[in-house]
Amino acid sequence: MRKKVWWIVIGVAVGSLALLTACQGTAGTAGPAGAPGKDADMTEVNKAIDARFTTVDRKLPLWAIQPGTAPRMIELTLYFNNMWFGAQAGNWDLARFEAYRSEETVKGIYVTRPAREAVLKAWADPNLAALIKAIEAKDKAAFEKAYDTAIAGCNGCHAGSEGGPLKSMGAFKITRPTTPLFSNIDYSGK
Numbered sequence: 325m326r327k328k329v330w331w332i333v334i335g336v337a338v339g340s341l342a343l344l345t346a347c348q349g350t351a352g353t354a355g356p357a358g359a360p361g362k363d364a365d366m367t368e369v370n371k372a373i374d375a376r377f378t379t380v381d382r383k384l385p386l387w388a389i390q391p392g393t394a395p396r397m398i399e400l401t402l403y404f405n406n407m408w409f410g411a412q413a414g415n416w417d418l419a420r421f422e423a424y425r426s427e428e429t430v431k432g433i434y435v436t437r438p439a440r441e442a443v444l445k446a447w448a449d450p451n452l453a454a455l456i457k458a459i460e461a462k463d464k465a466a467f468e469k470a471y472d473t474a475i476a477g478c479n480g481c482h483a484g485s486e487g488g489p490l491k492s493m494g495a496f497k498i499t500r501p502t503t504p505l506f507s508n509i510d511y512s513g514k
């Protein structure tokens with residue numbers, strides 16, 4: 325009985341050693357001095373992984389949990405609210421930041437909803453550029469004009485876009501804001 329136990333112990337030890345040696349062997353060939361065949365295999369594996377991470381596939385959990393259009397639109401609504409009150413208070417830095425955030429948020433939609441990119445870009449590129457130009461010039465009249473044009477674009481796109489259960493997003497009519505979203509921001513920045 326005791327002899328049998330010893331044989332098992334020796335067997336496990338030899339097995340572990342063999343496994344360890346095999347692993348070290350693999351690690352060695354995967355390094356810069358490794359066989360070229362193995363390196364080429366790794367390049368293929370890396371390419372395949374990159375392709376999975378850069379191509380939207382909403383069946384994959386990591387893609388499925390990324391914000392699509394609607395959550396980004398809520399962000400855009402928030403940035404447009406802050407931008408307005410910043411500009412009204414003459415806080416052009418605040419307004420400039422919100423225009424930058426708007427640019428970043430639409431870029432997120434290009435990634436997760438590529439089918440929406442062309443139409444959204446046609447709105448974002450000229451309208452955000454016009455807002456940034458007016459903000460950097462600290463020109464309130466030009467800002468208000470660019471703002472009204474931009475929100476007319478929000479509404480134009482909504483009227484012609486489907487969303488979730490809706491054939492038209494015309495239900496979401498965007499206007500100049502009358503109330504700041506945050507009571508804990510001093511829009512004057514002073």
Ligand code: HEC
Nearest residue numbers: 393394397400401443444447477478481485487488496498
């Ligand atoms: C290029 C088209 C397009 C433009 C431009 C656009 N939207 Fe949208 N918006 C959509 C679509 C499409 C949806 C529905 C998205 C969905 O179903 O996921 C939407 C949804 C919304 C919603 C509802 C979100 C929710 O979850 O309740 C709001 C609010 C909104 N947009 C605000 C805006 C504002 C503010 C602007 C401009 C500053 C704007 N949108 C510009 C296409 C657009």
